[in-house]
Amino acid sequence: MRNVAPLIGCCAALWPANALAGPVTIAGRGWGHGVGMSQWGARGFAEHGWSYRRILGHYYPGTELRREPGIDVRVLIAEGRRTVVVGSKAPFRVRDARGRTRTLGAGRHPLHGRLTVIPGAAPLSLDGAGYRGRLVLHGGTVVNVLPLERYLRGVVPWEMPHRWNPEALKTQAVAARSYALATLKRGRPFDLFADTRDQVYGGIRAESDATNAAIGATAGQVLTYAGRPALTYYFSTSGGRTAAAIDVLPWAPRVPYLVSVADPYDGLSPHHAWRLTFTRPRLGQLLHLPGVQRIELQSNASGRVAEVWVRWRGGTTSIAGRTFQSELGLPSTWFRVAGAKTTTAAGTAAPPAPARLSGWILVLASDPSGDSARAAARRLGADVLRSDDYPGLIPGYWVVYRGPFASRPAATGAAYPRRLSP
Structure with missing residues (x-):
């Protein structure tokens, strides 16, 4: 049961005079945490002619696409097993902890202990599902x-x-490859989970010609930041704008590429906008509260709900936006409650990127001061233009041309390097 505070007299002034009447309607946008690449948005960009390189640059600004050498990864595909049944359509080998090897015939075999199972002429299977590579068994x-x-x-x-769209599939391939490399669990018996704790992995049964082609076309390509694989979060649907990691994922690293960006073609998704209705008794039951009279929301700079205040007769409590979402089964934290007051918390700026040059232009994050290009040029001591004036560039940014800056630190201190060509 959540800790609740008794309602005292002075608290009444903090709440709107009108209590919720009848069923409670919650209208929202998007599906998922909202950070990084919107998959439906990537599809929309692809169908509007964007290349996968350009799409990745939009969702992860300031990253650089590089080719990295291939490695082996260790994926946890089963745990807590008393018996493991491994099979193959061809004979395969089993090596124990002492290095002794024996060959088993085609078919399914129950195995126990600490073993490495090595495929022969056909892939291995676990419980009938095929997997490429070898299997390592230990402790269930x-x-x-x-x-x-x-x-x-x-x-x-x-x-x-x-x-x-093939360009969307290439975008997903690079994002998945980058995420895997950024989240390897060194020092543990495995590198990656096979479910939503990392990325959903289905082995051979998941494969398709189209996605294999996308993986091949982008082979080895990884998004990097400051020389390391970027943490390329992705999700289903943004609802029109992605969220900054600092607003919704408190455990995520504070990096300048996990910021909120416009997602104009996300409307293809069936989850772009949604609406749910609850009776007040049901709402109280889901929130583990004795009742619900009034609700007040506080949203963050990305538009998502950070905190929910709920009042009932005799008490009040605050609930984190992600907890409220989870307990009600809402698709995202970008929502509003009909009849509830919503306030917006002051945003927290993303940390600046390193002052380094790459390519021919530097792009500075949008300046809320509303400077004209001429005023920005004077303030920065550099030649400045607006990206809005150039077809093919993402709007809402200053473009600083590389050259002799009157004050180089002023121009590069808040800038991140990026090529904007497709």
Whole structure:
């Protein structure tokens, strides 16, 4: 049961005079945490002619696309098993902890202990599901060890429909590859979970020709920031604008590429906008409260609800926006409650990126001061233009041309490097 505070007389002034009447309607946008790449938005950009490179640059500003050497990854595909049944359509080998190897015939075999199972002429299977690479068994867990590119074959089609635009699939392939490298769990018996704790991995049964082609077309390509793989969060639907990690994922690193950006083509998604209605007794039951009379919301700078205040007869409590979302089963934290007051908390600026040059232009984050280009040029001591004036550039940014800056630190201190060409 959540801790609640008794309502005292002075608190009444904090609440609007009108209590909620009848059923409570909650209208919202998007599906998922909202940070990083919107998958439906990426599809929309692709269908409007954007290349995967350009799409990635939009959702992860300031990152750089590089080619990284291939590695093997260790994926946890089963845990807490008393018996593990491994099979194959061809003979395969089993090596124990002492290095002794034996060959098992084609078919399914129950296995126990600490073993490494090595495929022969056909892939291995666990409970009938096929996996590329080898399987490592230990203490009731099964870890699939395979090349990163083969791992992606089992991830991309389960994270994005394989019938979507090829450029969207390439975008997903790079995002999935980058996320995997950024979240490797060194020092543990495995690197990645096979479910939503990391990325959903289905092995061979998930593979499709279209997603295999997208993975091949982007082979080895990884988004990086400051020389390291970028933490490329992604999700289903933004509702029109993504969220900054600092607003909704308190555990995420404070990096300048996980910021809120416009998502104009996200409207293709069936979850772009949604509406749910609850009776007040049901709302109280879901929130584990004795009742619901009034609700007040506080949203963050990304538009998502950060805090919910609920009042009932005799008490009041605050609930984190993500907890409110989870307990009511809402698709996202971007919502409003009909008849409830909503206030917006002051935003927190993203940390500045390193002052370094790459490519021919520097892009500065939008300046809320509303400066003209001429005023910005005077303030920065540099040649400044607006990106809005140039077709193909993302609007809402200053463009600073590389050259002799009157004050180089002023021009680069808040800038991040980025190529904007497709």
